Amino acid sequence: MPKRGYHHGNLRQALIDAALILITEKGPTGFTLSEAAKSAGVTPAAVYRHFAGREDLIAEAARQGYEIFVEVMEKAFNDGKPSALAAFESTGRAYLWFAREHPGHYISMFESGISINHSPELADVAGRAWGVLEKAAGNLSQHIPAEKRPPAAMFSAHIWALSHGVVELFARNSPGRQSPFPPEDLLETGIGVYLRGLGLIPQDK
Template sequence: MADRKSYHHGNLRQALVDATAALVEESGPQSFTLAEAARRAGVSPAAPYRHFKGRDDLLEEVARQGFIEFSELLETSFDEGRPDPMAAFLRLGQAYLDFARNRPGFYMAMFESGVSIAGNADLSRAADRALGVLVSSAGALFQDMPPDSRPPARMVANHIWALSHGVVELFSRGKPGGRTPISPADMLESGVRIYLRGLGVFPR
């Protein structure tokens, strides 16, 4: 149980976020209640209302913090395209898988909870930051191609995001090797390479 003394120093809000992420990891984003989050954090059922309007507001904050951490991981992994854009772009895929594996409660709050990203300005900014890393990294892949041959960077980013999420959902959860002997990382990298080859990023 969380240390109640810490809440006198302004940590109640974060304790509730962490408790909610743990509950989401255990039972999914639709199954927890605000009272359960309060109990997990070691406070009264009324305490969460000091910081959050309700359950959805708390879940949106979990998602917001998740997107911030996710963005930082992507930015670090891309490392401004060093040593070359392709190597940096492929590192983003591994970073995506790592985040989903290491922070499942936050990941599910971000992508599987049904929270309204557009309806929360702070959450929307955090999500846009993560997408922005993918868009800029995709654009770097095409910088040497003729301008009229370059595919839209945002389209590519969205396709890669969807591919990454699909690998997480289908192949990264449950017993390793249960669906395929190919590792999630190899599955994602091969899919990305096939996709980019189709766009003419590198020769067949």
């Protein structure tokens, strides 16, 4: 009987898929290449035909995650048009959705310690992901007078940090941390406070 992973002729992807499950269950440093190989149904030696080590395997999981992330963010941005505000808010919600639906990818991308400069391919797709949020921030910030307008990169960095914080603290079941509010509400109200401070939405009365 052929080993799992070979019958589709795509051992490399079988190893990545196995690693994603292990990353979700044990974290990026909680498994060995031997465990990934066993989960994929191959010998440990077979891993080294495709990856130099665990870091390379996780980096490829991160790269594939960013590819999905870019698609999710671009769809959210485009679905929010023609309103710059709706497009901007939609990308924030998409961040939460991605973290929940693709935990292995998310951890590989943001919690593994793998640099986005690990490879040119990873750096490129990570840059494209950042570019979607920066574009949404840039479009929205056009409604602010030029002399008061923050750089789009700063604007998007603030929102990315807020989204990431909500995900890390409340959307991924962090031990001992519970919020009386849904993560979506926390993110929406947090963004609302930020945008009111910039004068982009009316103050509450």
